[in-house]
Amino acid sequence: MEVGATLLGWTHKAFPMDDPSRVGEARRHAAQAVADMGWGEVDAGRLALVVTELGTNLQRHAQNGRMLLAAMPQSGEFELICIDNGPGIPDLALAMRDGHSTGSTPGTGLGAVRRLANHFDIHSELPHGTVSVARLRAGPPVDTTPGLHVGAIRLPAPHETVCGDGWALATQGTQTTVLMADGLGHGPEAAKASQAATTAFAEAPHGDLRETLQAVHRALQTTRGAAVCALRIDMADHIAGNSTAGNTADSTSDATACGTVSYTGAGNIVGRVLSGVFDKSVITQHGTAGMQIRKPDITSLALPAHALVVLHSDGLETRWSVERIRPLLQRDPTLVAAVLLRDHTRHRDDATVVVIRPKEQP
Known part of the structure; x- marks a missing residue:
């Protein structure tokens, strides 16, 4: 890509x-x-x-x-x-x-x-x-996510043919930005909302996250609305070989940080940043993009070495233990997504989980 x-x-x-x-x-x-x-x-x-x-x-x-x-x-x-x-x-x-x-x-x-x-x-x-x-x-490999391993599962609700969730990812330099949207309800109208969100994101994915959320909010005003989270991973410290990320709020130590994670959003898209010794939740403010949101704010935390970033819609339970996926932290992230889906899906809504792990630098 x-x-x-x-x-x-x-x-x-x-x-x-x-x-x-x-x-x-x-x-x-x-x-x-x-x-x-x-x-x-x-x-x-x-x-x-x-x-x-x-x-x-x-x-x-x-x-x-x-x-x-x-x-x-x-x-x-x-x-x-x-x-x-x-x-x-x-x-x-x-x-x-x-x-x-x-x-x-x-x-x-x-x-x-x-x-x-x-x-x-x-x-x-x-x-x-x-x-x-x-x-x-069938052909030569195409690296669509340079610098990252990405695993994702996106499933429609039972008896639906389209998924009301959507996600998109864009990389520029050391930064990768992810948007996840969960259209209210499920079925075609929910899918229209999530598609409007990812389309708006794709038009300007690398700007300030607050502006991204506001642009998505405006794009969804003709739809039923969606829960949305915009999250950015900046691996500048990982590439440069230093650890300034430890200066962010709610961070791990300078010795183990290799980048930063920043996010904003509205609604019930949640996630985790976790490693073998680190576990912080990604939780956004209340509201519904396209209907009513508060002034966006950004939360930042350090990205530890060997960490995963997990985002998922409310088709999965909010609370889950890391123990079952701990043996998979350095494996294909799709295996992590599969275990989370197997063990924590609610079986009544669209379900999407995206798992990201930075590639190790040589």
Whole structure:
């Protein structure tokens, strides 16, 4: 992605793997999506095998197994996320050996998925279950988030075909700005509100965060309104190798800070900045963009080394423990998003979670 361009969040479609026929349904959905992206037969065939392998594993061995599929046109990738509620994989190293499978599958086994996918990561915990993410692409890699690892899941409410949440991300120099919007309610009207928010953000994503929030507020006045959070990560200290970020309010020590996180917003978009030794909440003021908001204020805190920044809509519970995701702090952020969705979704609204981790500097 061109530096300064805006990455618009993708939407996942969920396929509960409660019947063998759902594997074929997911495979057909994936095939149509990548055909629209211009993939050739060989790459589409690789994807079909991965969908079949992962879907069959979920259907045969998992409790409440779900596959989430998303086309990511800006990066040219297709993403498959698998989530289940148990029983977990007793010997993950054995399961990952190429050719190992407990049944007859086309691949065969998770080792084949790792071989066929351009990226594959998996985490299993007994008895809570397993989460995995696979990404495939047909061409050379496109870095849409320079300097960052970003994992995100965006799901419509049950029985809805569009998602009332939206998110977008833009990078310029050492700064990355994220906007998340949760349109009131769910369905098409909520989706119009969140789309208006991300469109307004994309027009000027690098300005003062207060001005960004005001611009979004104005853009939403013809919609039903939305909860909104605009958050900026500045990695200038990480790049320069110093630690001036410790001077911000509500910060960690100078010795461990590698950047700053600043945010403003209105409504119930919440999140956390956390590492193995640090945990601070991201909470915005009351109000609804497009209807009524107070004069925006900005809260800043230091970004510790090896930290994650998590933002989510109220489709996830506000209170959650970091313990279940602590082993994943340095893994693919999508695994963190998958665990949070699995363990804390409310199951009655749109649900979006975005997880960001700065890349380690050489």
